[in-house]
Amino acid sequence: NAGVTQTPKFRVLKTGQSMTLLCAQDMNHEYMYWYRQDPGMGLRLIHYSVGEGTTAKGEVPDGYNVSRLKKQNFLLGLESAAPSQTSVYFCASSLSGVGYEQYFGPGTRLTVT
């Protein structure tokens, strides 16, 4: 039981490049989330999904897209990376919504130069 895994762990991008971050969970959770964490800003929700085939915007969705084609996977895409997207990205999953614990992946450290 691996829990929540994220790939890659580290990445350096040049401005304007694109990439996809992959999150996978093996706990059969319905909800999945993408957060970014910046110094002094705490964790901020980018997008989330309440089930396979659904996505919704969080607090800071601009510049990101997501897809949840399979229940166990939640992809975060950056179409044209900007230095402001330099951050640590965490994926999380939970069995359901309000009242349920979130389990986090180990994070992806992304630097955009």
Added chain:
Amino acid sequence: RKEVEQDPGPFNVPEGATVAFNCTYSNSASQSFFWYRQDCRKEPKLLMSVYSSGNEDGRFTAQLNRASQYISLLIRDSKLSDSATYLCVAMNRDDKIIFGKGTRLHILP
């Protein structure tokens, strides 16, 4: 007013002491609350849920005060391994989740 506010600290506390910190929330529709612990350069991990009746787990006690809109975390007999950042979280029925920015705790030997 920010939706979830925490004193960023750091709280520097000698080993064995008791330490407490609060987290205030502004949205009265918030329904569930949690404390997470985050070690440096690691992912957040659930410390405990916060119930209306309070919640105790070993040396840790969490309480919710709906009237004043804050949750608290009390750590008794603190250990060196308790050094971390403690994040509070508020969630409401609309799947809105807000994390506080965290309170840094340093336990001193």
